[in-house]
Amino acid sequence: MRKIAITLPEFFDGEGEAITKLLTEGGYERVHIRKPGASVKEVKSLVKNIPENLYTLLSFHDHFNLAMEIGIGGIHLNSRNNTIPTGWNGLVSRSLHSMEEIADQGYDYAFLSPIFPSISKPGYKGNFNSEDLRSSVNERIFALGGVTPRRFGEIEQLGFGGAAMLGYAWKRNLDMKAFQLQFITHPVREMSITEEVEKVLSGGCRWVQLRHKDADESTLLEEGREIRRLCDRYGAVFIIDDHVDLVKELNADGVHLGKNDMPLAEARRRLGMRRIIGATANCVVDIERAAAEGADYIGLGPYRFTTTKEKLSPVLGIEGYRDILSECGCRNIELPIVAIGGITAQDIPALMQTGVNGVAISGSIIKSVNPVWTTMEIISEIRK
Ligand SMILES: Cc1ncc(COP(=O)(O)OP(=O)(O)O)c(N)n1
Ligand SMILES: Cc1nc(C(=O)O)sc1CCOP(=O)(O)O
Ligand SMILES: [Mg+2]
Numbered sequence: 001m002r003k004i005a006i007t008l009p010e011f012f013d014g015e016g017e018a019i020t021k022l023l024t025e026g027g028y029e030r031v032h033i034r035k036p037g038a039s040v041k042e043v044k045s046l047v048k049n050i051p052e053n054l055y056t057l058l059s060f061h062d063h064f065n066l067a068m069e070i071g072i073g074g075i076h077l078n079s080r081n082n083t084i085p086t087g088w089n090g091l092v093s094r095s096l097h098s099m100e101e102i103a104d105q106g107y108d109y110a111f112l113s114p115i116f117p118s119i120s121k122p123g124y125k126g127n128f129n130s131e132d133l134r135s136s137v138n139e140r141i142f143a144l145g146g147v148t149p150r151r152f153g154e155i156e157q158l159g160f161g162g163a164a165m166l167g168y169a170w171k172r173n174l175d176m177k178a179f180q181l182q183f184i185t186h187p188v189r190e191m192s193i194t195e196e197v198e199k200v201l202s203g204g205c206r207w208v209q210l211r212h213k214d215a216d217e218s219t220l221l222e223e224g225r226e227i228r229r230l231c232d233r234y235g236a237v238f239i240i241d242d243h244v245d246l247v248k249e250l251n252a253d254g255v256h257l258g259k260n261d262m263p264l265a266e267a268r269r270r271l272g273m274r275r276i277i278g279a280t281a282n283c284v285v286d287i288e289r290a291a292a293e294g295a296d297y298i299g300l301g302p303y304r305f306t307t308t309k310e311k312l313s314p315v316l317g318i319e320g321y322r323d324i325l326s327e328c329g330c331r332n333i334e335l336p337i338v339a340i341g342g343i344t345a346q347d348i349p350a351l352m353q354t355g356v357n358g359v360a361i362s363g364s365i366i367k368s369v370n371p372v373w374t375t376m377e378i379i380s381e382i383r384k
């Protein structure tokens with residue numbers, strides 16, 4: 001499948017490197033720099049972080065003169081900029097929103113949208129029916145809107161030349177090794193929440209969730225800032241439970257949301273594509289819904305009874321995990337899944353056999369005699 005990425009409208013740290021990676025390792029043949037409202041200076045400083053030998057693989061949606069000046073390979077015509085500058089001899093692409101426009105000339109390739117419901121703009125639905133698409137599109141037309149690899153087969157069958165991706169291209173890849181153990185904080189008498197985090201990090205855990213029910217905002221901010229510092233020191237991922245509003249303030253990597261928390265689509269709208277959003281599930285229907293709403297991973301539980309969470313859903317047991325994971329396979333759901341709820345090191349071999357990608361644990365670590373040692377033991381069980 002031919003793939004083109006379109007940048008998110010906002011800039012983010014490390015974006016030049018991320019663009020370079022898509023072009024050199026991600027299988028994308030072009031990246032479109034679309035930053036409505038950005039100044040020439042901002043766009044210049046973005047491309048400065050991309051090797052010059054990749055400039056021909058970029059297309060600009062704005063600042064066409066800069067594109068000519070520095071040897072960018074393409075320009076993209078749109079409602080803001082709809083004229084090809086004199087002397088331009090690179091590629092020309094454009095956006096199409098109706099079948100009739102396909103017949104227009106004057107472009108090398110075009111994006112037709114919206115084809116599927118958008119993942120970066122919740123509420124944007126597909127506008128075309130399959131029959132019309134099949135009879136009108138051709139190899140110069142790229143499908144745009146809601147495209148993920150799961151749609152590639154359909155896109156090819158409809159006769160598109162390839163896929164253009166905005167939302168999916170920038171979704172953060174989870175570090176699957178770090179993802180194998182997520183530590184979830186829980187207040188205990190013996191130590192502070194940040195001491196818990198220090199211990200699990202020194203035991204090798206690289207994924208921490210700040211979950212402190214009933215804590216007020218200033219406590220969460222204080223703990224969150226310290227956890228951010230600790231996670232930076234150990235190169236660990238830091239997410240927060242429930243509090244979408246604190247993610248940016250704490251520069252957390254993401255948030256975990258349950259079925260009664262902020263809807264995933266709203267959280268995605270507020271946090272953008274680069275933050276991780278985890279979702280709680282108790283059955284395959286929950287998982288399917290969370291996948292459709294753009295969750296990055298699933299916390300599936302509870303495995304067994306636990307006092308760490310009130311109002312627990314019915315326990316799944318090992319059979320429950322087997323059934324749900326096998327059903328996920330049948331339905332082609334590829335989201336990473338962590339098991340949660342009352343899990344101990346001894347449960348891990350059987351749990352990993354069910355196909356889960358990792359485990360999320362609180363009590364059996366912090367209530368153990370030696371949390372550092374227990375963390376190490378859990379990680380070694382997972383990696384066996
Ligand atoms: C990894 C992970 N899985 C599940 C949960 C539970 O989230 P939720 O259902 O929102 O319940 P609370 O944690 O908010 O009580 C989780 N936090 N983490
Ligand atoms: C936070 C949480 N959520 C669960 C769910 O089933 O959704 S179980 C749970 C508690 C996890 O802590 P422990 O390892 O101490 O049981
Ligand atoms: Mg919650």
